[in-house]
Amino acid sequence: MTHTAAPTVSVHVMLFARYAEIMGADALALELPAPATVAHVVAALRARPGGAGLPVRPLCAVNLVQVPPEHPVASGDEIAILPPMAGG
Amino acid sequence: MTHTAAPTVSVHVMLFARYAEIMGADALALELPAPATVAHVVAALRARPGGAGLPVRPLCAVNLVQVPPEHPVASGDEIAILPPMAGG
Amino acid sequence: MAALTRTPIDPAALTARVQAPSRGGVASFVGLVRDHHAGLAVARLEYSAYDAMAEAECARIVAEAEQRWTAGIALAHRVGMLEVGEAAICVAAAAAHRDAAFAACRFVVDEVKRRVPIWKREVYADGTDAWVDPTAVEGARPAAMHERQEAG
């Protein structure tokens, strides 16, 4: 094993409503091995304290647009984990 | 032929919108041989000046309720001849 | 409450009449005088009614809708001369949920057009006028069109 730095992506994660409560934060920064997808972001969150309360496949948005779990994420992206919508 | 008075019914006729215009009146009194129906009222109106402009089977109401042409009419009834409704 | 009115309709007042803490949705409809009909430029509309029957029929329609959808309904229809942009009809329907509110509102609007003895005369931009017959062929200029001297 070498000490060469592996490539990573750094993303901003936004949490809302019940998910913000169970994670104890409404925003946090994550660094993931590249290449990464939304599903990798969710898996990283679920490994954190309180994260077991998140669904395996929550609704997610990247840069304000809803995307499926296999959507790639890039450094600087804003990844939002969305509880079931309850407007109206 | 005798001069004994035959039984009659006396009704109040109401006319509206275009029908009032073509008949030159918005209300008139009619006396018809008994027994009489709404169809008899319409026939009597169609025999008057301007009456040819009325449909043979217009919408009609007796005492504020829409009725079919065979509906009987009695003395004192208010018979309304209704152009196609255009509210809203 | 009387449905026919000779003065401008206030939709907010109708909505306020049907709101209640148990009702989560209010659907409403306002029908306004348009500036065109069947390809003609409309200047104004004159609505007239068989007042006593129109009130009775409106009350029957409101009662039917209130019972069928467990809703609160308010209905107003203007009569007299209306300018373009004025409200001719307003219906507000409040119910526990939006499905019922929308359905009740739509029912009342449709039934008023179908059953209530109200008529309208269109006055066109060129000064002519005509009684509107919704049963006539769409797009045909009304048969009853005639010149008319405007009063006042």
Next chain:
Amino acid sequence: MAALTRTPIDPAALTARVQAPSRGGVASFVGLVRDHHAGLAVARLEYSAYDAMAEAECARIVAEAEQRWTAGIALAHRVGMLEVGEAAICVAAAAAHRDAAFAACRFVVDEVKRRVPIWKREVYADGTDAWVDPTAVEGARPAAMHERQEAG
């Protein structure tokens, strides 16, 4: 124009924004905070949103409806703490005819509920509260219910 607002919604102002001489019908919907939900007495609701995405999604929904029905649409959604009877959402849809106005209004209400990242926490009369999950089984008390100290 922004769809999210922290101050009370004025439905009449929304309706006024979409009226035009060529539009004969305005259908509107106001969603109000009800005093009950799933058998529980509700005291108030707190709405929160992912503001930037909610505004973008609302703008997309309005644009879709305006194009599909040749309509004028105004949409407002309240966020923050709402008392029973206050308006949470208002949609006004104006079109040439009532079919299009009703259809466009209903579409916008339904799509806001389906697509816009807004959440609500119900505060019950007994002081408990819960996040509302419309995807949960109807009639079940929300799973996330918990005691909570009211601030201020």
